[in-house]
Amino acid sequence: MTQSHMVxxxxxxxxERVNLFGSRRKTxxxxxxxIRRALHLPPHAMRFMTTGNQxxxxxxxxxxYALSKAKGRPFGQQQKLFQDVSRLGARLGxxxxxxxxxxxxxxxxxxxxxxxxEGVWREETCPYPDxxxxxxxxxxxxxxxxxxxxxxxxxxxxxxxxxxxxxxxGVMHQRVLTRAPFSSHxxxxxxxxxxxxxxxxxDAFDDCYVKPARGTQGIGxxxxxxxxxxxEFLRDGAPASKIxxxxxxxxxxxxxxxxxxxxxxxxxPLLHTMDKRPxxxxxxxxxxxxxxxxxxxxxxxxxxxxxxxxxxxxxxAVSAQDLLPRLTASQASAMPAEFxxxxxxxxxxxxxxxxxxxELGEVGIDFAFDQNLRIYILEINPCPGxxxxxxxxxxxxxxxxxxxLEHALCITGYETIKx
Numbered sequence: 001m002t003q004s005h006m007v008x009x010x011x012x013x014x015x016e017r018v019n020l021f022g023s024r025r026k027t028x029x030x031x032x033x034x035i036r037r038a039l040h041l042p043p044h045a046m047r048f049m050t051t052g053n054q055x056x057x058x059x060x061x062x063x064x065y066a067l068s069k070a071k072g073r074p075f076g077q078q079q080k081l082f083q084d085v086s087r088l089g090a091r092l093g094x095x096x097x098x099x100x101x102x103x104x105x106x107x108x109x110x111x112x113x114x115x116x117x118e119g120v121w122r123e124e125t126c127p128y129p130d131x132x133x134x135x136x137x138x139x140x141x142x143x144x145x146x147x148x149x150x151x152x153x154x155x156x157x158x159x160x161x162x163x164x165x166x167x168x169x170g171v172m173h174q175r176v177l178t179r180a181p182f183s184s185h186x187x188x189x190x191x192x193x194x195x196x197x198x199x200x201x202x203d204a205f206d207d208c209y210v211k212p213a214r215g216t217q218g219i220g221x222x223x224x225x226x227x228x229x230x231x232e233f234l235r236d237g238a239p240a241s242k243i244x245x246x247x248x249x250x251x252x253x254x255x256x257x258x259x260x261x262x263x264x265x266x267x268x269p270l271l272h273t274m275d276k277r278p279x280x281x282x283x284x285x286x287x288x289x290x291x292x293x294x295x296x297x298x299x300x301x302x303x304x305x306x307x308x309x310x311x312x313x314x315x316x317a318v319s320a321q322d323l324l325p326r327l328t329a330s331q332a333s334a335m336p337a338e339f340x341x342x343x344x345x346x347x348x349x350x351x352x353x354x355x356x357x358x359e360l361g362e363v364g365i366d367f368a369f370d371q372n373l374r375i376y377i378l379e380i381n382p383c384p385g386x387x388x389x390x391x392x393x394x395x396x397x398x399x400x401x402x403x404x405l406e407h408a409l410c411i412t413g414y415e416t417i418k419x
Contacts, residue, residue: 009048011039011058012127013109020056029056040110040125043117047093047414060412062089062405063113063129064098065150067136067143074114074121078135081386085401086116092405093414097126102146104129104153130412133361133404134161134383137216141258158411160361160404162353162382169213169263172380175356182349185367185377188266194256195249201264202231202245209307210252213261218310220255223267224248236306236313268376271369273326278302280309280368281320283346284384286403287361289410292350294343295362295400298388299323317388331373338373345375353380361407362400 009018009029016038019030029048031041041058048058064085069076075098082098089096097113098121104111113126132154139147151163177186188205191213192198202208202224212220223234224243233243243251252262270278284296297320302309309315320339324332346365354360364384368376389397409415 005054008055009035009039009058010051010055011041011046012061012129014039014127018056040127042090042095042115044090045093046095047409049413059095060130060408060414061095061097061127062408063104063111063126063132064096065132065134065136065154066098066100067138067140068100068114076137077387078137078385081401082135083116084398085405088398088401089405092409094405094409095127097124099126099129099132101143101150104150106153129157131158131160131408133408134159136383139214158359158408160359160408162357162360162363169211169215169379171213172382173263176349176352176380177377179352182345182352182377185345185375187268187376187378190264192252192262192264195246195253198249198252198256198262198264199245201262202248205264205266207267209263209265209267210248211263211265212252212255213263218308218313220252221308222248222251223307225267234307236308236310268368269370271327271331271371271373273301273323274328275326276304278306278309279323280366280378281342282381282384282388283343283365283367284389284400285346285350285363285365286400287350287354287359287407287410288403292347292354293403294346295403296389296392296396297339297343298392300388301326311387311391317391319392322392334373338369338375342367342375345377349377349380359411361404 004019004021006017007020009016016035018035021028021030046058048056051057064082066075066078068074073079075082086096097115099111099113103113109128110125111128113124114121115124173189177183190201190204192201202210206226208224210222210224215221218236225232230242230244233241255262270280272278280300282298282300283294285292286295299318299320300309301316301318303314306314311317324335327335349365350360350363353363362384364381366378366381368378370376386397386400389400
């Protein structure tokens with residue numbers, strides 16, 4: 001027998017009285033148009049859970065935190081990703097919206113966000129989020145005050161990615177990669193704070209890489225090789241040249257002026273394909289039922305003359321399995337076991353990050369093998385992209401998106417609740 005009664009329905013920080021219909025087998029709520037507007041609900045069906053005899057909670061409200069770009073393509077290269085997340089979220093009974101720096105403020109019950117509806121991004125009033133997925137690809141200096149304020153607010157709610165304080169490569173190296181058992185897999189690394197320390201760091205190596213601590217997409221990376229009378233200066237997209245260390249310091253001075261640090265790391269004699277192309281790898285580790293799982297292992301194959309394997313500088317993404325025919329017979333036979341060892345190391349690293357920072361949904365871990373198949377951890381990416389997955393197998397990309405949303409349902413308590 002179906003019974004009905006009025007209950008408080010909470011969504012984000014808002015609350016309205018609604019009619020709850022229930023029986024032993026099924027419970028549903030009736031949301032009139034005026035109630036949906038008052039709660040700022042999306043048009044599709046939402047999940048809800050009972051939080052007491054006279055209360056329910058709708059959700060989850062899933063906010064993607066990103067920068068807004070041009071009007072025609074408001075979220076740049078990530079727009080397709082956000083649209084796919086929005087479509088899948090709607091099918092799962094979730095409310096997906098994008099917020100930009102400064103949108104969330106403590107004590108304010110709603111936020112200004114962007115929902116993808118009927119093929120168009122629409123700016124709408126959205127609920128205070130239950131969970132946040134950081135997708136910032138850069139941190140403009142003009143927005144630094146807002147970014148810092150946002151981090152204070154986000155620290156009080158579940159998050160999928162590491163906090164802003166861990167987004168710099170130097171911080172990640174000092175807090176995580178210097179610890180056992182990971183330290184034995186890290187190339188010798190130094191961190192420069194200014195021009196003077198950069199000169200000292202580079203001078204300590206005969207062959208090294210120099211990269212901004214907050215750099216992305218291969219921007220600002222150079223390789224320095226000691227030669228008679230100076231150093232050879234190698235960059236993607238530019239001819240090799242000679243440079244003195246004071247000249248190198250001037251080249252990186254713009255990073256130091258805005259408070260950035262620079263990483264100096266010894267060069268690894270990378271494993272190469274049979275046609276002399278350098279290799280490294282990205283392991284995407286995601287939480288599944290609270291435990292780390294290697295969702296994807298992608299090989300990045302650089303061009304023969306490139307100093308990086310980054311896709312933005314001409315690298316090619318292939319699955320680890322498809323890479324094997326491009327190696328020698330002895331390497332190909334040994335690599336499957338090495339891949340398993342690398343995935344295990346990546347999952348151990350994920351667990352350490354969880355112990356330090358609590359709930360974590362995903363992380364990208366870049367590593368390489370030298371010519372003797374020794375594993376090196378290159379860096380940890382707290383905001384891994386999906387371009388490599390899309391290039392290798394679009395289904396793998398969608399699988400990774402599904403896992404993010406399933407993790408969000410899990411840590412907000414809606415994983416067993418139907419729409």
